[in-house]
Amino acid sequence: MAIKIKQLEITGLRGIRDTLSLALGEKSVLLYGDNGTGKSSISDSVEWYYTDAVSHLSGEEIDLKEALRNAYFASEEESNISVNYNKAVINSQKKLLTKKGKLVSEYSNVTTDFSNYLESSKKENLILRYQFLRDFIDRTKGDKLKNLSDIIGFSEVTKIKDVLRKSFNSLKSEIKSQNFENQINTQKQTLIEKIGAAVSQENNFYEKINEIIADYGTGITVGLMEDVDKVLLKLKTPVTTKIVAELRFLETYQSSLTTLKTEIDLIDKEYDKYFKEFEKIAADVQSIMQTYFAEMLKSGCNLISKKFHTESSCPLCLQPKDLNDLQSEIKVRLLEIEESSKKKAVFDNAKISATAIVDERIKRLATLGSEVLISDTSNSTAKNALDELKKKMEAYKKAISEKVTSGNKIAIPNSLKLVDRDFSELKAVLGRIEKIKKALATDNTTLLFANISAAKDAFQKIKKFEAEREKLEAQKKSLGIIFDGFVKKQKDGLQDFIDNFSDTINEFYQYMNPGELFEEIRIVTMGEENELNGITIEFKYKGNWVSPPQKYFSESHLNCFGISFFLASVIAFNKENKFLLLDDIISSFDTNHRKRFADLLFEKFADYQIILLTHEEQWFQYVKQISKRKGWIIGKIKWTETKGTHLDENPSDLKELVEADLTNGNVTLLGNPIRKYLEYILKTICFNLEVKLNFRYNEVNEKRMPDEMINELKAKINKASAELKLKLPIIERLTSSNVFGNLLSHDNPFDPKIGDLKAFWNDIIEFESVFKCQQSTCTKPQVSLKNYDTVAKKIRCGCDATKYDWK
Amino acid sequence: MSRPNQTVNIYFDSPKNFEASNILPLNGIAGLYFIFSSSIQIQYPFDKSRLLYIGMSEKRTNSIGSRLNGHFGGKSKNVGLTNYRQVEPLWFTYINFDMLKNIWAYRIEDLESYFILNFVQHFGVYPICNNKTGLDVMSNNIATHFKIDWNYFK
Numbered sequence: 001m002a003i004k005i006k007q008l009e010i011t012g013l014r015g016i017r018d019t020l021s022l023a024l025g026e027k028s029v030l031l032y033g034d035n036g037t038g039k040s041s042i043s044d045s046v047e048w049y050y051t052d053a054v055s056h057l058s059g060e061e062i063d064l065k066e067a068l069r070n071a072y073f074a075s076e077e078e079s080n081i082s083v084n085y086n087k088a089v090i091n092s093q094k095k096l097l098t099k100k101g102k103l104v105s106e107y108s109n110v111t112t113d114f115s116n117y118l119e120s121s122k123k124e125n126l127i128l129r130y131q132f133l134r135d136f137i138d139r140t141k142g143d144k145l146k147n148l149s150d151i152i153g154f155s156e157v158t159k160i161k162d163v164l165r166k167s168f169n170s171l172k173s174e175i176k177s178q179n180f181e182n183q184i185n186t187q188k189q190t191l192i193e194k195i196g197a198a199v200s201q202e203n204n205f206y207e208k209i210n211e212i213i214a215d216y217g218t219g220i221t222v223g224l225m226e227d228v229d230k231v232l233l234k235l236k237t238p239v240t241t242k243i244v245a246e247l248r249f250l251e252t253y254q255s256s257l258t259t260l261k262t263e264i265d266l267i268d269k270e271y272d273k274y275f276k277e278f279e280k281i282a283a284d285v286q287s288i289m290q291t292y293f294a295e296m297l298k299s300g301c302n303l304i305s306k307k308f309h310t311e312s313s314c315p316l317c318l319q320p321k322d323l324n325d326l327q328s329e330i331k332v333r334l335l336e337i338e339e340s341s342k343k344k345a346v347f348d349n350a351k352i353s354a355t356a357i358v359d360e361r362i363k364r365l366a367t368l369g370s371e372v373l374i375s376d377t378s379n380s381t382a383k384n385a386l387d388e389l390k391k392k393m394e395a396y397k398k399a400i401s402e403k404v405t406s407g408n409k410i411a412i413p414n415s416l417k418l419v420d421r422d423f424s425e426l427k428a429v430l431g432r433i434e435k436i437k438k439a440l441a442t443d444n445t446t447l448l449f450a451n452i453s454a455a456k457d458a459f460q461k462i463k464k465f466e467a468e469r470e471k472l473e474a475q476k477k478s479l480g481i482i483f484d485g486f487v488k489k490q491k492d493g494l495q496d497f498i499d500n501f502s503d504t505i506n507e508f509y510q511y512m513n514p515g516e517l518f519e520e521i522r523i524v525t526m527g528e529e530n531e532l533n534g535i536t537i538e539f540k541y542k543g544n545w546v547s548p549p550q551k552y553f554s555e556s557h558l559n560c561f562g563i564s565f566f567l568a569s570v571i572a573f574n575k576e577n578k579f580l581l582l583d584d585i586i587s588s589f590d591t592n593h594r595k596r597f598a599d600l601l602f603e604k605f606a607d608y609q610i611i612l613l614t615h616e617e618q619w620f621q622y623v624k625q626i627s628k629r630k631g632w633i634i635g636k637i638k639w640t641e642t643k644g645t646h647l648d649e650n651p652s653d654l655k656e657l658v659e660a661d662l663t664n665g666n667v668t669l670l671g672n673p674i675r676k677y678l679e680y681i682l683k684t685i686c687f688n689l690e691v692k693l694n695f696r697y698n699e700v701n702e703k704r705m706p707d708e709m710i711n712e713l714k715a716k717i718n719k720a721s722a723e724l725k726l727k728l729p730i731i732e733r734l735t736s737s738n739v740f741g742n743l744l745s746h747d748n749p750f751d752p753k754i755g756d757l758k759a760f761w762n763d764i765i766e767f768e769s770v771f772k773c774q775q776s777t778c779t780k781p782q783v784s785l786k787n788y789d790t791v792a793k794k795i796r797c798g799c800d801a802t803k804y805d806w807k
Numbered sequence: 808m809s810r811p812n813q814t815v816n817i818y819f820d821s822p823k824n825f826e827a828s829n830i831l832p833l834n835g836i837a838g839l840y841f842i843f844s845s846s847i848q849i850q851y852p853f854d855k856s857r858l859l860y861i862g863m864s865e866k867r868t869n870s871i872g873s874r875l876n877g878h879f880g881g882k883s884k885n886v887g888l889t890n891y892r893q894v895e896p897l898w899f900t901y902i903n904f905d906m907l908k909n910i911w912a913y914r915i916e917d918l919e920s921y922f923i924l925n926f927v928q929h930f931g932v933y934p935i936c937n938n939k940t941g942l943d944v945m946s947n948n949i950a951t952h953f954k955i956d957w958n959y960f961k
Contacts, residue, residue, distance in 0.1 A: 175832070181832075181836060181903060182905070184903075185903050185905045185906045188903075188906040189906060189909055192815055192906070192907070192909070192910060193909070196813060196814065196815050196816060197815060197816035197817075197818060198815065198816070198817055198818060198902070198906055198907075199816070199818045200818070200820045200821070201818060201819075201820070201821060204816075204818035204956065208816060208818075262905070473832065477828050480828065
C-alpha cells in the first residue's frame with residue numbers, strides 16, 4: 001500500500017508552540033504563509049521525524065534537539081510530532097522530552113512494522129526545500145555534486161564517505177608519526193653491531209645465534225626464543241649482571257638519541273609546515289575569528305527570518321539597522337566564512353600532524369627517562385642532556401599548542417630545530433660503551449652474554465614494530481579498499497540514476513521550459529575511472545552541447561533543473577511513500593516558470609499527496625484555484641508571539657487580537673478584526689436560532705452585514721421570546737453606535753477614538769454573552785434551537801444554565 | 808661483533824607481493840630492492856634462483872617506492888619484469904640503506920655493485936632482468952664484506 005498521511009500534528013517544535021493540526025485525510029494541501037510564519041517549522045519537523053536530522057541545522061555547533069524545541073517551551077513540556085497514515089499500524093508520535101536533565105527523543109510506535117517503514121522511508125526523497133535549489137546554483141562542480149546528492153538523498157552516503165576518509169587519514173598519520181621504518185633500522189643496526197647480521201626473520205636469527213655459540217659448547221641448539229633464554233642463562237654469571245645492565249642502559253640511551261637525531265628533518269619539516277599555516281592564519285586572524293561567529297550569525301539570521309526580532313535594529317548589538325540590508329550582509333559574511341573555514345581546515349591538519357609527531361618523540365624520551373639507571377649518579381650528565389632534549393621537544397609542543405587567535409608569535413623553525421650540539425652527550429656515552437666493551441673483550445663469555453642479550457632485545461623490538469606496522473598497514477589497506485569500493489558504488493549508483501532517469505529529468509525540464517533554445521539537457525559525472533570528483537550539467541544549445549550551465553542558464557532555469565532532478569529521483573527511489581513535502585521551492589522562479597511548475601505537479605504527480613508550502617501570494621492564488629478543483633485542502637499559516645506558528649485565525653484568535661490591541665491602544669488596525677468578529681458571532685447566533693435572511697445578489701452582498709442580521713434577529717426575538725425581549729436594549733445600543741455604522745463596509749473610512757472602540761467592543765461582548773453560556777464547564781455554550789426544551793418550551797445551552805422562552 | 812674487515816650476514820625481510828599498496832609506503836626510503844618470482848626458478852649457470860632483478864634508489868627523492876612504482880607501472884620499460892609479471896605474481900624485498908650506514912662507508916651505487924657482483928660470483932651471470940652492464944668492479948680492500956643469504960631466493 002502506498003503510504004499517504006491522514007493526520008499531521010506538531011507541538012512545541014521550532015516555531016510551532018501550540019498544536020498545529022493538519023487533518024489531511026490523504027489529500028494534498030496547499031499552505032500559504034508569509035516569511036517567518038513557520039512554514040519551515042513543518043518541514044523541519046517532518047524531516048526530523050524521518051531522518052533524525054534537519055539538514056539546514058546540521059553543524060557541530062548546533063545541538064539539534066535544543067534547536068528543535070520551541071524557544072518558549074519550558075523544560076518539563078513535551079514537544080512532539082504525530083503522524084497518522086492510511087495504514088494505522090505505522091501511526092506514530094516522535095517525542096522530544098527531558099529525561100534526567102537531558103533532551104531525548106523517542107517514537108511511540110516500537111513495532112517492527114514501524115521500524116521497517118522508517119528504515120525504508122530513509123532511502124526515499126520526501127522533502128525538497130528552496131534552500132537546496134538556491135545552494136545548488138553557484139556551486140563548484142564538487143559542491144554541485146554534493147548538493148544534487150543531497151537532493152536525491154545521497155547525503156547519508158556522503159557522510160559515511162567522510163567518516164571513512166577521516167579514519168583512513170588518521171591511520172596514515174599514525175604510521176607516519178611512529179616512523180616504524182626508522183625504528184626498525186635502528187634495531188637492525190644494533191643487530192649488525194651485536195651479532196654481525198641484519199635479521200628480521202626468526203629462522204635467520206636462530207641460525208646466526210647457533211653459528212655464534214657453536215664454539216662455546218653450550219650443548220644447546222637454538223630453534224625457539226626460549227632456547228635463546230637457555231643460552232643466556234648458561235652464560236650468565238653474577239659478575240656479568242651489573243656490567244651488562246649498565247651496557248644495555250647506555251646502548252638504549254645511545255640508540256634512542258641516535259634515532260631522534262635521524263628524525264630531526266622529519267620533525268622540522270612538519271613544524272615548518274605548521275609554522276607556515278600558522279603565519280598565514282595569524283596574518284588574517286579576523287577571517288578565522290569569523291568562523292567562530294558563523295553560528296551566531298546564523299542565529300541572528302534566524303531571529304530575523306522567523307520574525308522573533310522585528311525592530312529595525314540588529315538583534316545582537318541593537319544598533320539601528322534595516323533588517324533586509326542586515327540579512328543580505330549576513331549572507332555575504334557567511335559566504336566569506338566558508339572560505340575561511342577551508343583555510344582553517346588546512347591549518348588544523350598541519351597542527352594535528354605536527355602534534356602527533358612531537359608527542360610521539362616526547363613519549364619516547366619519557367620512556368628513556370624512566371630507565372632505572374638514569375637516576376644513578378654516574379649517569380647525571382646523561383640525565384641532564386636528556387632533560388634538555390625533553391625541554392626542546394616541549395618547546396615544539398608549546399609552539400604547536402599556541403592558539404592562532406591569541407595574537408602571539410610562535411618560535412620560527414630554526415630557533416627550535418635540534419642541532420648536533422643537543423646530542424653532544426652521545427660522544428661521552430659512546431666512549432663509556434667502548435670502555436665497557438674493551439673490558440669485556442677479555443671476558444668472552446660475558447661479551448657473548450651481552451651481545452646475545454642485546455640482540456634478542458633488538459630482534460624482539462623489530463618484531464613488535466613490524467607487528468604494529470603490519471596491523472596499521474592492514475587496517476589502512478582495508479579502509480582504502482572499502483573507501484575505493486564505496487566511491488565506485490556511489491559513482492555507479494549516481495550514474496545508474498542519471499542513465500535511467502535523464503529522459504525523465506529532461507521531460508520535466510522541457511515541460512517547464514517549452515520552446516526554449518535548450519533543446520536537451522543531460523548530467524555528466526566527472527572523474528577518471530572509479531573517482532567521483534563532481535557533476536556538471538550540459539545542454540544542447542543551437543545544436544551543440546554546452547557546459548557549464550551558468551553560461552546561458554538563468555536562476556529560474558537552474559531551479560527548474562534542480563526540481564526536475566528531485567522529481568525524477570522521487571519516481572526513481574520512492575517506493576513506500578506516496579507523499580511529498582515541497583517547501584517554498586519556487587521562490588526565485590519568474591511568473592512563467594511558477595505557473596508551469598504548478599501545472600507539472602497537477603499533471604504528472606496527480607496521484608501523489610503533496611504538502612505544498614509557499615510564501616508567494618500570487619502563486620498561492622493561482623495554485624489555489626486549481627487546488628480547489630482538485631479537492632486539495634487550502635490553509636494559511638500565521639505566527640503570533642503567544643501562539644507561535646498556527647493555522648489561520650479562528651474567532652477566538654480574533655478576540656485575543658482585538659483585546660490585546662485595545663489594551664495597547666493600537667486603534668488604526670482594529671476596524672477589520674472587530675467587524676469580522678461581530679459578523680462571526682452574529683452568524684453563529686442567527687444560525688442557532690434559525691434566523692432567516694433573504695437571498696441577495698452579489699452587487700448588494702455587502703448588505704449581508706451585521707445590521708441586516710441584527711434587524712432580522714430583533715424581529716425573530718420580538719415574535720418568539722419574552723425573556724429575550726428584555727435584552728433588546730443591548731442590541732439597540734450596539735446598532736446605534738456610530739462605530740457600528742462605520743464598520744458595516746470593508747471600505748468605509750474609519751477614524752474612531754479609542755474610547756468609542758472600547759465601549760463598542762464591550763457591547764459586542766455583552767451581546768455575545770446573552771447567547772452564550774458563561775459556565776466554564778458547559779460543553780455546548782451556544783444557546784441554540786438544537787437544545788430546545790420541548791416541555792418548558794425554552795431554547796438553551798448544553799448545560800441548561802442559560803435559557804430563554806421560545807415559541 | 809662487527810669490526811673492520813668484518814663480514815656481516817645479510818638476511819632479507821619477509822617478501823611482499825609486488826603490488827601498489829605495498830610499494831606506496833616505501834616512498835622516501837633509499838637503498839636496494841630485489842624483485843623475484845614467487846615460484847619460477849631461473850636456471851643460472853652455477854645455480855637456480857627466483858631472483859630476477861636487483862635495483863637501487865640512490866636518494867630519498869627518487870626512492871625505492873618510486874623506483875618500484877616505475878617497474879610496476881611499466882615506466883622503467885623493463886620488458887623482462889613486465890613479462891614475468893604477466894605469467895605469475897612477483898614478490899619483492901628491500902634493504903634500507905640507513906641500516907648499513909655505520910658499516911658501509913661508500914655510496915649506495917657501490918653497494919648495488921657489490922650485491923650484483925656477489926650474485927654473479929654465486930650464479931655466474933647478472934640477474935636475468937638486470938640489463939645493466941659495465942658495473943664498477945669493487946676493490947676487495949673494503950672494510951666490510953657481506954655474506955648475502957641468496958638461499959632466500961631459492
